[in-house]
Amino acid sequence: MAEVKIKNLSKRFNLDSPLAVDGVNLDIADGEFLVLLGPSGCGKTTTLRCIAGLETQTEGEIYIGDQLVNGLPAGERDIAFVFQFYALYPHLSAYDNVAFPLRAQNLQKDEVDQRVQQVAKLLRIEKILKRRPTGLPSGEQQRIALGRAIIRRPQVFLMDEPLTNLDAALRTDMRVELKHLQADMATTMIYVTHDQTEALSMAHRIAIMNLGVLQQVGTPLEVYNHPATLFVAGFIGTPPMNLINCHLNGSNSLSDESGAFTISISEIQNLKSKIQNPNAPLMFGVRSEDISVDTAEGAGEVRGEVIVREPLGDETIYEVEIGQNIIRVKTEPTLILNTGDNVGLNFAHDRIHIFDAESQKAIKF
Amino acid sequence: MSHLKLENITKCFGSLVALDNINLEVHDQEFMVVLGPTGAGKTTTLRCAAGLEKPDEGLVHMDREVINRVSPPERDMAFVFQNYALYPRKTVYQNIAFPLEARKFTKAQKDEAIQRITQLLRIDHLQDRLPRQLSGGEQQRVALARAMVRQPRLFLMDEPLTNLDFKLRSQMRGELKRIQRELAATFFYVTNDQLEALSLGDRIAVLDHGELQQTGPPQEVYENPANLFVAGFIGSTRMNFMDCSYDPDSQTIVGRDGVWRLSPKEGAGQAIVANGNTEHLVFGIRPEDIAISTTDEGDLAGKVYVAEPLGDRIVYDIQVGQDMIKIKTSPTTMLGIGKQIKLKVNIDRAHIFDKNSTKAIQA
């Protein structure tokens, strides 16, 4: 078990290609479950592979424990890596797959057996140990791959989208299992995913990356409630946060270009003091659950027309058109609105976000 | 008018029964969604409608006319493939123009139609590109444009949003629904994503193992699932299932090993008795229909196993006896792992299933 420190990590694949990882700094505590989250091509997997030693970074240092591991081959870093495609050895039985890392250590047969049984019990694969991975359902293959990673008791687990190839129900189950497993073993885990639900539900802390740059590191609630950049705001949450281009107008309010969307903000003075240029383009952000619908005539801070209704069972999402903007509102499934209805919307003012549209950064006010 | 009717359709591939006596109707201007897991036979259903697959048995009707022997080009339907099937050597313009060329459109007519549809789908700036120069979302729009550039009688869509990332998918959902309404088109749409089905469909047909499980409007399928499969498949956090039995004497539902007892809602007890199976039952309750009791009283007692914060809510896995159930709570509810808690169940929204037949027992 160990902490992992990443200092100024950069990776460039070809001389003329842009940086795949651009100056990432990250400290991961001993026993922490850290999720690297971002869209495909954001550099999260490259970062993970650098930590594993499967890629050599262009610049920067990686410490596992207090040892600098730059240049140390992957096999000597005492880490375990779980691949997206489980990379099980097809000619070996599940048992031999799990035992494989131990074979390299010349352990006694008894001890190998004891440890395989122990891991198999933990992962509930005792019954399939004799079988070969090909032909097993993907969930069980995944468990075998996990078993192979766990058995070595490495200092750090690295996982590259291990749940991506599972179907939705299994993914939800495995999420819970993995989280529980990590808590049990208290081993440091660095987990890569593009799925924000996975990140929110499993992580102690989430590190969000885009275009090779680290955007924000924080607990799930922090990144959800206080996104540091526009990218984070748009990437985390279902549906994505509503974002509207706007600017300060003369009175104490924000409005979009046409003025169809205008909202007064109580702490406007506070906000003004944080903005140098009063004409700067801003971005107003609000999550769909922080908006309420008022069907009374003329009510609401802004009014718009319902254009799409998306019932999702336990909640319903309405798309409401206000001027050029479309705002998504999450409501109780019992609220029935028809397309074409004119409705008022109210915002939870303590949960709105303002971003500087140029620097893309959140403005705290 | 476009009214598609599949009557007693059966289709086998070798010894595998892909579709087993399917009856399904798509009404004019309806958004009909076929929902099911991989291998359920959804795509085969669509391909039978398109004429790309010939059913072994049963009739395909279009506007009261049997079209079993009509070839795909003559059926006048448009098909959007899961992998888009854009012609790799043709530009976006040529791809979209291709179906028009089969119908001998003049250059001017072509240009006009393509202009209109590319604007509607916001891809008019991409006309000279080749498919491989487009992002997934753009390719998806081109595939839609190619289908929508003419006015076919029916749009067949095979998981068109599956290959898009999560954010784009939720965007395109809204857009598809808007376009369908604007064109007043009839959509026959296949997906394995229950969220897509609920949000898009005027009606949903749930398919599993080639058999139709239930057909109905989204809310109905969500609130009154006909069997265990539908109940488990629909809903973003799966319905909790707990094995139970019914004790007619005390008129209560009894959990495994008797760890909990609940009085069922009005009439449910009689329905269970009438169904004849009181021993092997499954109690189903959605995570949002369970609340944490604020007092010491509660319907169920359990221990917190894992917490999953999802931003706008927290899902807790609670161990109740031998069962693991999920509950949905507000994002401010904080429960430590291992904490013993009491739960309240909204019994009016609970479901009882016969474990042998898997069917719901309706009160």
Add this chain to the structure above:
Amino acid sequence: MTTNTQITRTSNLPKIIHYAKEFLFWFVLIATFLFSIFPLYWMFITSLKPRTDVEMTPPTFMPFVDYQPTLDNYVDVFLKDRAGAGFAEADQEATRKISEFPTTLTNSVIITTVTTILAVLMGTLAAYAFSRFQIKGEADMRFFILSTRMLPPVVVLIPVFLMFNQPGELVNNALQNIPISFIQAFGESIKDFSLRNSYIGITLLYITFGLPFVVWMMKGFFDEIPKEYEEAAMMDGYSRLEAIWKIVLPEAFPAMLATSVFVVITAWNEFVFVLLLNRDNATTVPPFLFSILGYGQVEWGRTAATSVLFLIPIIVFTFLARNHLLRGVTFGAVRR
């Protein structure tokens, strides 16, 4: 302490390994290249050597340095007969015995071209059917087709010879048993028909040899092309044939070209069958090459020059097709 040792390791050792790896890589690459190119080079410079230099031991390898290159051998290719006798300009009798090389080269070109076009076309269509339609006994048929490639062609040499020798007579013998006069008459008329010494016979044979390979290769390529392309075209309002013509064939073209390169090379190089079957007429270059080796003293210079000329069409064709060839061969890898 640990940190220090680590740094030394990262800075020095890997660099040496890096250069060593780089050196080894280029060394192996260049050695392989030289090894494979050397015979061709030797043949080429031999074709330019004056007769006196050809058989020198040890051989010389540097034109302009070791000897003065000459085109005499190339002139000989066109002006000498098999036996290597030259023709005096005045000798009327001998001018008629002009070199057989131009004729055999033309034969080679005709036979190879027709073989390639027909084999690739037919094979492609068959492969498409195998790839797209459910055919009864498909696996057996495919195995049968492939199995014809498994046995060395020479084992069928004698049956093929007998079959080709007098097929007309065999048919005639059969037809004479039918007591209908015009059928018997037809039998008489084809009695002398033979597939030996004819373009048709040898071309048919080469197509037979080429087809399994084409079917086998093209089936693989078609399997890589998603069937949704044709289905999309059919939904767009085209028949299946139109869909194949407009969408699938343009996709498959690089693969067809790649396949045809292999067919061309096989047909171009084939020696045994054409030697046996087409001794007198429609002979191709390989037997001719062999024949000039066979008389008395070997003229290595002329042989080398003939070989170079024989090689040129293949090199030109492969060169023209090289982009497609590469795309065709890497087709499966690039697609996904």
